[in-house]
Amino acid sequence: AWPFFGQYMEKLLVENVAPSIRASNTHLQTFTFTKVDMGEKPLRVLGVRAHPGTHKKQILLDLNISYVGDVQIDVEVKKFFCKAGVKGMQLHGMLRIILEPLLGDVPIVGALTMFFIRRPTLDINWTGMTNLLDIPGLSSMSDTMIMDAISSYLVLPNRLLVPLVPDLHEAAQLRCPLPRGVVRVHLQGARDLRSKDRFMGGLVEGKSDPYAVLRVGTQVFTSRVIDDNLNPTWDEVYEFIVHEVPGQEMEVELFDKDPDQDDLLGRRVGVWGGHADPTSPQWFPLQEGDRGRLHLRLEWLSLMSDTSKLDQV
Incomplete structure (x- = not known):
């Protein structure tokens, strides 16, 4: 399954992330991903803990995940003749998966909701970082900025919803539930x-x-x-x-x-x-x-x- 995840990440970075980066800074209008290789080392699940749901149509799972990968991602900013990238990454954290709503027919589960309960730890091995920092507006770039970007998508109160059935009526409530x-x-x-x-x-x-x-x-x-x-x-x-x-x-x-x-x-x-x-x-x-x-x-x-x-x- 890991090679297919790599294909998904390449498509996501090239088609979604790169345009967002180009639009975020006038100096990055020539930004491109030249290589996206998630490597051979997959993400590992070190432990799973189940919790009783708040109601009968819900299952809560906490996954202790660890990724020590040989990922290689190369980027280029042609305007500044700048090449940089990532060669190796570590990510550790507790990922909660909510199976809700449970259905009486296949696929049994109506949607998956995923998020990190707290900020995961991240360590990135950068290549050509000094070249990247010379670009105006990027002098403060760091692992913390990358972690802030991850948090804006996947750390509570933010969550990722993956519907498994069409026309899911509970989608809005699952994306933005009321606080406890x-x-x-x-x-x-x-x-x-x-x-x-x-x-x-x-x-x-x-x-x-x-x-x-x-x-x-x-x-x-x-x-x-x-x-x-x-x-x-x-x-x-x-x-x-x-x-x-x-x-x-x-x-x-x-x-x-x-x-x-x-x-x-x-x-x-x-x-x-x-x-x-x-x-x-x-x-x-x-x-x-x-x-x-x-x-x-x-x-x-x-x-x-x-x-x-x-x-x-």
Whole structure:
């Protein structure tokens, strides 16, 4: 099946993506894909987890996917005599597939809905990247920009719908379902963070200038920076729209603000997984950091169709 996927990707890039790129920037009007080869190494599914659906006509599947491919994609911008491309790529993430609606006749399933629950990790081996960055308007191009483009299509709340039957009446609802609720996050503070600022060649340990980045799907909030403090207090409140329960989680990253490149102090994934106790602030040990704790209070707010209950908020 992988060679057929390669044919599909070549057609997609040449017929859909290339025209969009040419229209996005006047300097890219001569942009073309000269080679699209998805290689011999297919995408792998490392694990599958099934969840009970919200109703009987639905099946939820989470696929832990990993792609370490020998893909080769070459591009050319003739106006600037520029050639560049991609030679090798890695993509890892959790892909949710919803089988809905279930039918009483073949093909049994009316449509497939696919999306990443949170942003996947992406690593691209570029070739000729310096040539590409010399083109006006592309100096800020990076893996992050590519990841943002993927997120705009395939990370919640965005989703890809593939109808399997003609005249699917539920198509509009499946493409844009109502959110499940809102999680209100009280970012209270952190304790015992690692000092990243050092002086005199590392002999003198200073402090850090921490700030937090909170993410649910494509929704991102960034706290203010607290200067010279390993035990910061933010007391800030954010609200995230939640589209999928179970599955959608919140990720919090703490960074040390620096003039050149910010340093990661620690990360916590899975702070919230579908429930919240509004009365109990909690301390969460940081992951990917050898020290530090994060202080949060979470509230779950359900959506209601009765507008008269707005007075109770």
